[in-house]
Amino acid sequence: MTACGAEDLAQRRAGERIDAAAKATRTLARVMAIRTAALAIGGWLPLVLILAGAPWLVQRGVSAGAVLGAVTYVSRGLQPALQGLVQVLGGSGLWLLVTLSRIAEAAAPDAPGAATGPADRVTGAPEAPRGRPDAVPQGGPGRVELHGVTFGYARSAEPVISALDLVLWPGEHLAVVGPSGAGKSTLAALVAGVLEPQAGRVRLDGVPLRALGTGTLARHRVLIPQEAYVFAGTLRENLTYLAPGATTAEVDAAVDAVGARPLVARLGGYEAAADPRELSAGERQLVALVRAYLPPARLILLDEATCHLDPASEARAEEAFARRPGTLFVCAHRISSALRADRVLVLDGTSTALGTHAELMADSALYRDLVGHWEGAGGEGGGEGDKGAGATEDARATEVSEV
Numbered sequence: 001m002t003a004c005g006a007e008d009l010a011q012r013r014a015g016e017r018i019d020a021a022a023k024a025t026r027t028l029a030r031v032m033a034i035r036t037a038a039l040a041i042g043g044w045l046p047l048v049l050i051l052a053g054a055p056w057l058v059q060r061g062v063s064a065g066a067v068l069g070a071v072t073y074v075s076r077g078l079q080p081a082l083q084g085l086v087q088v089l090g091g092s093g094l095w096l097l098v099t100l101s102r103i104a105e106a107a108a109p110d111a112p113g114a115a116t117g118p119a120d121r122v123t124g125a126p127e128a129p130r131g132r133p134d135a136v137p138q139g140g141p142g143r144v145e146l147h148g149v150t151f152g153y154a155r156s157a158e159p160v161i162s163a164l165d166l167v168l169w170p171g172e173h174l175a176v177v178g179p180s181g182a183g184k185s186t187l188a189a190l191v192a193g194v195l196e197p198q199a200g201r202v203r204l205d206g207v208p209l210r211a212l213g214t215g216t217l218a219r220h221r222v223l224i225p226q227e228a229y230v231f232a233g234t235l236r237e238n239l240t241y242l243a244p245g246a247t248t249a250e251v252d253a254a255v256d257a258v259g260a261r262p263l264v265a266r267l268g269g270y271e272a273a274a275d276p277r278e279l280s281a282g283e284r285q286l287v288a289l290v291r292a293y294l295p296p297a298r299l300i301l302l303d304e305a306t307c308h309l310d311p312a313s314e315a316r317a318e319e320a321f322a323r324r325p326g327t328l329f330v331c332a333h334r335i336s337s338a339l340r341a342d343r344v345l346v347l348d349g350t351s352t353a354l355g356t357h358a359e360l361m362a363d364s365a366l367y368r369d370l371v372g373h374w375e376g377a378g379g380e381g382g383g384e385g386d387k388g389a390g391a392t393e394d395a396r397a398t399e400v401s402e403v
């Protein structure tokens with residue numbers, strides 16, 4: 001063999017080795033993608049199963065609050081796993097994530113008129129008129145409509161919510177009050193699309209909730225239940241996991257708005273580990289509130305999500321959410337929440353009253369009782385658990401045992 005021929009052969013062999021290495025890399029990448037896809041789909045399953053099985057669960061005695069908590073927990077647990085996936089696979093991971101989201105949404109495609117993508121950020125939504133929001137229809141995203149909504153936990157039993165009509169205008173702040181067991185969490189679950197009414201319909205910006213896919217619904221509304229979940233990770237991961245692209249400036253703004261700065265300082269900054277066992281129930285709620293504040297959801301539902309905060313901290317957090325663009329639905333733990341809202345819905349079994357604080361003080365005996373009970377208990381400073389007579393001791397006991 002000539003020197004030239006030997007050189008050709010060496011080059012050919014080197015080329016073959018490079019081809020083989022490239023093929024092995026591609027095969028490995030495919031195996032990784034398939035394995036990760038299987039893991040990711042497995043991760044979605046609990047969420048899909050809980051959402052699909054919510055009516056079945058509640059019919060078998062699981063409370064609305066427990067279903068809400070489970071949905072929130074599972075969807076929260078999923079996000080860091082998906083972020084990890086993107087970090088491991090880089091661009092192909094992002095593609096896979098987008099594909100998986102599309103697959104999840106394909107089961108219930110967006111109905112016409114359901115806005116998606118960056119344009120549906122709720123910035124600039126017109127402010128709701130104070131006092132009588134139903135008098136002047138508003139534009140912008142965040143309009144919620146309930147028409148003839150009826151829901152009961154057993155078909156034979158009295159419905160908890162009966163033929164309810166309600167319209168929330170974009171940017172409106174509604175407080176829902178009523179005695180324990182009146183149906184506040186059940187209503188929050190219906191408005192959030194976690195429970196489906198047995199009769200009537202719920203629409204968000206004109207689109208029936210059931211026509212919005214799970215992924216779309218999750219982008220448009222954030223529901224924070226009473227039980228705030230914090231997962232083991234950094235504080236930043238916990239705060240931004242519904243808004244993974246949030247900048248430090250955006251996180252700073254949310255932390256300051258909601259009143260979580262002392263907590264961030266105590267833990268040692270955003271990169272410090274957040275151990276749920278070392279946080280009080282109130283601190284976990286602050287983490288959940290910042291998390292809810294950050295994404296551009298058009299509807300925020302707080303289901304007693306500030307019940308472990310002191311009254312001043314609760315007021316600060318609620319006022320921050322009221323200033324934030326988007327519609328705010330608050331199941332009130334203290335009657336003071338009602339004083340901050342544009343309108344108040346009073347639930348009492350199947351009867352309801354809706355109006356401003358002043359209107360309800362004039363028209364609703366139950367509302368007057370609730371306010372009177374709160375004032376009697378010391379107003380802003382001492383009104384824990386003032387959902388109605390009999391609730392105070394239970395609520396205090398809960399706060400003492402959990403905080």
Ligand SMILES: Nc1ncnc2c1ncn2[C@@H]1O[C@H](COP(=O)(O)OP(=O)(O)OP(=O)(O)O)[C@@H](O)[C@H]1O
Binds near residue numbers: 062160178179
């Ligand atoms: N899974 C269930 N099965 C049967 N009844 C249920 C279920 N979950 C809730 N209920 C009942 O439905 C009614 C409304 O409960 P819901 O939790 O919505 O009330 P609430 O006003 O949020 O109460 P609280 O202020 O104590 O949280 C109550 O009578 C409750 O016992």
